[in-house]
Amino acid sequence: MTRLHLTPERHLVSRIGWLRAAVLGANDGIVSTASLIIGVAAAAAKPADILIAGAAGLVAGAMSMAAGEYVSVSSQSDTEQADLARERSELAGDLDAEVQELAEIYIKRGVEGATALTVARQLMAKDALAAHAHDELGISEVTTARPIQAALTSAATFTVGAALPLTIVFLAPPALLIPLVAIASLLFLALLGGVGARAGGAPIVAATTRVTFWGALAMALTAGIGLIVGTGI
Template structure:
């Protein structure tokens, strides 16, 4: 009698949904708020105006992230439901044809035809729609769209990210605000890139460098525009 030996494994792909939204939210919170603060400060604005601009950017950005994530992920969810509904109808109309279709995917992946058909029939006996959703449509429990989760995660992490550069405004002297804000925000971004890569099991240095580079570019461009506007005004 053949005995199956099972062992547990931790796969990080299950974190994709919320991790993507979390990293995007926090990154956008730091970059957009820091860039806004640096741009306003470079225009020689008063400390109170800088703080108000940063706070407004935090609130507006968090709401925008939540709405944007909800709408975009909802569109993905709608597409998934439409595909599942169509697959359900095809299963009802031609079950035998769907068996051969599913078996064809396994044959293309290297399984011999007889075994592929046997596997397809067994899987469809248990849950035909789930089998086709996974192997034909690429929809699974781990990767399915979750609009509310994405919206709340993005809003929360944007707020947390934006709060960091906003706190610098209240702590740093006005005369050195731009340089301190930029330096601290780049450190925040580097830390975010490292943490995000660590949680997702990705290379740390590559993710850190990528996040820091684009953040530095955004802040540099905003500071330049702020200085030009300040001189013009």
């Protein structure tokens, strides 16, 4: 009997951890830094003040993103570890009941009872905790929390995203600073939306429209605040 050699499939969901952090970081970097620059510029600040505000926003934002991602994903990791510890204790206490519990999960998915029981026993004979973690708790190698990876990815991509509008401050003449930063940032956001959608297998037009709309709204609001504050002062 000829055995088929199948090439393992690569699914886009395997990218979800780092892709989410990367897109979030870069998007925040562009939007927050561009909005800050436009808001300060709209208040009639000097070019040096605008540059300082943008640079400070880059550093503070990157650190904030790293800390926020680390704390958030660490909380997820703590919850996963607590669930795994509880499951490990249950396996040590009543293995037969855990076999039946796993089999019931397969039965609910449409597997015939005897087959489900056989599969549960075979999987648990190999790695009982991994079987329950995957099918009962929904924890897998793909979706497991990685706090350090998320923190570093967010900080790095935020820095790259923030550097884009900040570069325009160096290049643009003062009289055209606000429109050039706004236009360039929206183009960067559109590109980011397209790249993120492409990497994640999502519709490109919808993703691009979404990020550019919210970016434009943020810049418009901060420009308005800058004008009000500048006029008041």
